[in-house]
Amino acid sequence: MAPQTSAVDSDNLFIPLVDFSLFLNGTPTERLTTAQSILKGFQSAGFVYLRNHPIPLSTVSSAFHTSASFFSRPLAEKERLGWTTPQANRGYVSHGREKTTTLTDASEVEKLRAQAPDLKESFEIGREGEEGLPNNWPRWDEAGEAFRDFMIAFHGECKALHVEVMRAIAVGMGLEEGYFDSYTNIGDNTLRLLHYPPASKEVFAKNKFQVRAGEHSDYGSITLLFQDDRGGLQVKSPNGTFVDATPIPGTVVVNAGDLLARWSNDTIKSTLHRVVEPPAPAQGDTHPARYSIAYFCNPNFKSHIEAIDGTFGEGKEKRYPGINSGDYLVQRLAATY
Numbered sequence: 001m002a003p004q005t006s007a008v009d010s011d012n013l014f015i016p017l018v019d020f021s022l023f024l025n026g027t028p029t030e031r032l033t034t035a036q037s038i039l040k041g042f043q044s045a046g047f048v049y050l051r052n053h054p055i056p057l058s059t060v061s062s063a064f065h066t067s068a069s070f071f072s073r074p075l076a077e078k079e080r081l082g083w084t085t086p087q088a089n090r091g092y093v094s095h096g097r098e099k100t101t102t103l104t105d106a107s108e109v110e111k112l113r114a115q116a117p118d119l120k121e122s123f124e125i126g127r128e129g130e131e132g133l134p135n136n137w138p139r140w141d142e143a144g145e146a147f148r149d150f151m152i153a154f155h156g157e158c159k160a161l162h163v164e165v166m167r168a169i170a171v172g173m174g175l176e177e178g179y180f181d182s183y184t185n186i187g188d189n190t191l192r193l194l195h196y197p198p199a200s201k202e203v204f205a206k207n208k209f210q211v212r213a214g215e216h217s218d219y220g221s222i223t224l225l226f227q228d229d230r231g232g233l234q235v236k237s238p239n240g241t242f243v244d245a246t247p248i249p250g251t252v253v254v255n256a257g258d259l260l261a262r263w264s265n266d267t268i269k270s271t272l273h274r275v276v277e278p279p280a281p282a283q284g285d286t287h288p289a290r291y292s293i294a295y296f297c298n299p300n301f302k303s304h305i306e307a308i309d310g311t312f313g314e315g316k317e318k319r320y321p322g323i324n325s326g327d328y329l330v331q332r333l334a335a336t337y
């Protein structure tokens, strides 16, 4: 048996910490038991943490550095790369920051930003080569080119991990391991860089509803979430409380999205999560910035999603009609932007 360790074990929320190398390179028995642990994590918590995953830690670390240098650019430069439509779902998203654009003094900008109700900015990167939907790459000479080249490669590495996690789900379900391959091969996935700017303790103390990211579930198949060591991510437990999903260095947090829950006839859970004031003490009056990188995976946009074999029949009815993956995503994005 693969050892059962937990990343989170609180209030009936048990999120397993799984050694993914045992799925990729283990004995047939290790591969099977690892796949079963992963599936069980998605069925009970909707979340798993994977360690020893195939994306080198140095690559993840470079992704964070590259992201931080992107967000450190002047707001006006980033706003030129602005997100446009749910169909494109690419570009820079600033929340509650537009009013600061006329300020030039950095400390004034910082003060205003700390008071603003929405405490994050993001940059969305889609698949290269999707017809008519180019990425909004920055045109900042070498820095812009280096950013683009790095992120295209990182998108590809995350795409490969999506394929493998879906294979683990297939094996865990007792299906042929390539069952999902024809849904994951195109890579219609979105890489989202996230920056939660420094926020004063007071902003949170003043308003108990103040969060860095409001509670939500993700939309697609799975999300790969890389977080820094600040903390603040919380996952809703079966008891209805929010439990800290504490960062564990070297791991990637993987959670199931709504479309996978639907695809699995609700045997897999898509669980609510949010980002709140970090548990770590602020430096003086201010919490430092937090960075995270979310890679939202989807079945190929052209795929038709019908309940997975084995999740219905023998007294279990099919709960949802079939749906096109791309239409589903656009419909969900249109409701939130």
Ligand SMILES: O=C(O)CCC(=O)C(=O)O
Pocket (backbone or CB within 6 Å): 192, 194, 213, 218, 225, 227, 233, 273, 274, 275, 291, 292, 293, 294
């Ligand atoms: O920043 C995080 O840790 C979570 C972000 C998230 O849940 C999302 O963007 O969907």
Ligand SMILES: [Fe+2]
Pocket (backbone or CB within 6 Å): 216, 217, 218, 223, 273
């Ligand atoms: Fe999320």
